[in-house]
Amino acid sequence: MASRPVIAIAGLACETSAFTPARTLAPAFHPRRDHEVIDEYTFLHPGTSLGDAADWRGALIGHALPGGIVVRAAFEELAAEIISRLSQIANSTPIDGLWFDIHGAMVVEGLHDAEFELLTRMRKVVGPDCLVSASMDLHGNVSRNLVHQTDLITCYRMAPHEDETETKERACRNLVDLLRRGCPSRAVRPLKAWIPLPILLPGEQTSTRVEPAKGLYALVPRVEETEGVIDAAVWVGYAWADEPRNRAAVVVTGWDQEAVAAGAHLLAQRFWSAHADFHFVGPTGSFAECIDRALASEARPFFISDSGDNPTAGGSGDVTWGLTRLLERSEFQGAGGPVVIYASLPGPAAVRTMVDAGVGATVTVTAGAEVDAVHAGPITMTGRVHAIRHGDKDALVEAVLQVGSVFAILTQLRKPYHHERDFTDLQLAPRAANLVIVKIGYLEPELFDMAADWMLALTPGGVDQDLVRLGHHRIRRPIWPFDTTFPSPDLCARVIPASNDTLSGPDE
Known part of the structure; x- marks a missing residue:
């Protein structure tokens, strides 16, 4: 050699x-x-x-x-x-x-x-x-x-x-x-x-x-x-x-x-x-329970993981179930309600509409569920264009739509949100928000350090935390936690x- x-x-x-x-x-x-x-x-x-x-x-x-x-x-x-x-x-x-x-x-x-x-x-x-x-x-x-x-x-x-x-x-x-x-x-x-x-x-x-x-x-x-x-x-x-x-x-x-x-x-x-x-690495609950806990808490910002559609674990990223449930809540339907940042939802057509309209415009757009419509269909929203950003290596184009007191990040392509700059580059202030809801599982280090409190929402999607209900049929059995009683392994x-x-x- x-x-x-x-x-x-x-x-x-x-x-x-x-x-x-x-x-x-x-x-x-x-x-x-x-x-x-x-x-x-x-x-x-x-x-x-x-x-x-x-x-x-x-x-x-x-x-x-x-x-x-x-x-x-x-x-x-x-x-x-x-x-x-x-x-x-x-x-x-x-x-x-x-x-x-x-x-x-x-x-x-x-x-x-x-x-x-x-x-x-x-x-x-x-x-x-x-x-x-x-x-x-x-x-x-x-x-x-x-x-x-x-x-x-x-x-x-x-x-x-x-x-x-x-x-x-x-x-x-x-x-x-x-x-x-x-x-x-x-x-x-x-x-x-x-x-x-x-x-x-x-x-x-x-x-x-x-x-x-x-x-x-x-x-x-x-x-x-x-x-x-x-x-x-x-x-x-x-x-x-x-x-x-x-x-x-x-x-x-x-x-x-x-x-x-x-x-x-x-x-x-x-x-x-x-x-x-x-x-679980943190406290868990249904999506509704997590939001209720966050609203009752004085901790700010309060982070919630929308875990079932986590794009860094394999989720499609375009499941609309969480954002749909969030916008249905009366607490957030007025601009003066608790400030919520939601990251994120792919919607290329919606992003194009927002880019064409420009920051400050009021638009009606439809996004999500182009890939995964198993749990909810596309969501239609009317709101104000808060920010637009071009050139992200994952999302390509990002646009923030304010609907009531919710600032929803829409993207051309799916993107994980792990860093404070992911928000501040979009003129969002996560540290000043009441709630920050992210499609993620356990919080990445920068978000973990930023969160005053945190819960993991057990939401549906391609990386549902409830493994047993997903329907595995090719894994070797018996295996924990799909099986709870079996001989000690070799x-x-x-x-x-x-x-x-x-x-x-x-x-x-």
């Missing part, structure tokens, strides 16, 4: 709900290619210790906003380009390593394990001796086959994901360290201990802000520090897909078989012993061989 190993970067990421009629197309992944991939990650820039440690070659990465099932043609188009670009790299120089940059919960039409399928195709290009390091979201799903095809695999340790960059950097650093041990061969490949768990919980019940997830994830670095261990990871899985691989899992990677097996067993045992203790570690060995047997 040359003094600087050649490491390619590729992957596709889309957290995918099977319970929304939305579909994800290729442009939603906003593909980055060649040097754009390196530009995306400052820890790989020239002049940094990690950037200078290898010859990093970007193939293609695509990160889509969470949404509906990925159309097969879109996957095939992007996968083919990844293979083509990897082939171009391989034709010019041997590829020593591959950083597989994924989320882990992508559902593709006609595929049962999309990330494994993609990596299998990539393996045919980079070769069996290429070392692969995967980084994932802790809400990803880790099949036995995916673990087998990788040499290193890790995931976030925080929810909300404040350690996303740290995790990706760790995946790259572990890969560089492994390559420095010598030529990529069976002799230097670490062992992987994998334990699947019959648990499938929403992220809003597994936040690391509170117990028991807080304590569980505090164990991860302790296991990682064990002699003979390289990395330890715990996945809670993704609850709104519907595939056999959707479940919690533990993977510990290292050189000592006893150490990795013991570490994996410790984490799995802690997870299982607490499976019935997981609860928590013995499955020690998986190097990825260029043969793997046989079921994904158990």
Whole structure:
């Protein structure tokens, strides 16, 4: 191997709900290619210790906003380009390593394990001796086959994901360290201990802000520090897909078989012993109950999560149910009522009308339910155009409509609202509002710090928190909380061989 190993970067990421009629197309992944991939990650820039440690070659990465099932043609188009670009790299120089940059919960039409399928195709290009390091979201799903095809695999340790960059950097650093041990061969490949768990919980019940997830994830670095261990990871899985691989899992990677097996067993045992203790990260209620509580409270601003249509968990974003219920309330039907900010609802035609009319105009517009009309149809509103903003990378165009005392944010395309500037850029003052209602689950850090109080509204949509009523039919049963009585699971570690060995047997 040359003094600087050649490491390619590729992957596709889309957290995918099977319970929304939305579909994800290729442009939603906003593909980055060649040097754009390196530009995306400052820890790989020239002049940094990690950037200078290898010859990093970007193939293609695509990160889509969470949404509906990925159309097969879109996957095939992007996968083919990844293979083509990897082939171009391989034709010019041997590829020593591959950083597989994924989320882990992508559902593709006609595929049962999309990330494994993609990596299998990539393996045919980079070769069996290429070392692969995967980084994932802790809400990803880790099949036995995916673990087998990788040499290193890790995931976030925080929810909300404040350690996303740290995790990706760790995946790259572990890969560089492994390559420095010598030529990529069976002799230097670490062992992987994998334990699947019959648990499938929403992220809003597994936040690391509170117990028991807080304590569980505090164990991860302790296991990682064990002699003979390289990395330890715990996945809670993704609850709104519907595939056999959707479940919690533990993977510990290292050189000592006893150490990795013991570490994996410790984490799995802690997870299982607490499976019935997981609860929502904040107080919950129906949408009406949350609004009633907010109006009765003196805390300002009072945040409410319209959780069932959370676009950052896979919701379509255009469910009108929450905004319809809000505007029906008499408290908000006059301009002098309690100030409410509602974020948000896609309505491209409505936004065009508001842009044409201009700020200050009174308009009647119809928005929402173009994709997901399962729970409510399009909503028609008459109000004053409060603000218009062009150029957002997700929404493209945003427009605020004041209806009574409600300031509803309408968008050309769906957008998550996670930062104070998302509101202030629209001449809205969330800190001065009575209520801020956001399509989100647990509050992202900036909103969490801003909220004087907060409730999670259990609303309908593609990422409904009431998992049992969604109708899963392909997940492995029994599994908690869909089943409440079943035999204790097998928590013995499955020690998986190097990825260029043969793997046989079921994904158990």
